[in-house]
Amino acid sequence: MKRQLRQSGRWLYRRAENVLAAMLGLMFAAFILQIVFRYLLNLPIGWTNELSVILWIWLVLFGAAFVVREEEEIRFDLIYSAVGPGARRVMFLISATALIVLYGISFPAVWDYVTFMKVESTAYMKIRFDWLYSIYVIFVIAAIVRYLWLSWQAMFGKAPKEFDPTKAGSGV
Structure with a gap:
């Protein structure tokens, strides 16, 4: 039982890391899209900035809640x-x-x-x-x-x- 619980915990931890990586990738894509639209196409769009801010908030708090271990805390x-x-x-x-x-x-x-x-x-x-x-x-x-x-x-x-x-x- 303990072993199965520990394995489930590790699996959930890895999925939480996957969610963080996806959020970071999406935030980076929105940032690049914002640069392309603003400086190459001269068509500034606001939703990319908003998405980046939202993802940053979620990335930090989700990561602190589920991914960062006690020994990694500052x-x-x-x-x-x-x-x-x-x-x-x-x-x-x-x-x-x-x-x-x-x-x-x-x-x-x-x-x-x-x-x-x-x-x-x-x-x-x-x-x-x-x-x-x-x-x-x-x-x-x-x-x-x-x-x-x-x-x-x-x-x-x-x-x-x-x-x-x-x-x-x-x-x-």
Whole structure:
């Protein structure tokens, strides 16, 4: 059961990476199309710029919610990497608790704002803003669930890993 769950998780992770790659490819194509129409054909079009902005918002928040792993997060680690496992555990739990509480407190306002924005839509593509901003609701829920899970692991499992700058990479 555990093995099958882990395999399903890996499969979903790869599909999330595929979605990110597709969004990035589409954003690049819209950018090139915008350049061609504006500078070669002298026919500026606005929907390509709008699409690029929408894809950028979704790319960042979707990626942060489902693809970026904890060890790939950007952090200030001068003190964190200099202390032992017990102190790292405490520092992580304080940070995770702060994030969970702040996201939890802000969630009702986020929900209200996103659902209220159904009255507006984008200028060119006429996408309702509630659909556009719904990715932020998904991001907040994913962040809360992630940090609850990581907090559980930090309390009852191994301490968070020490950062090793010699093994830092771009996530590949």
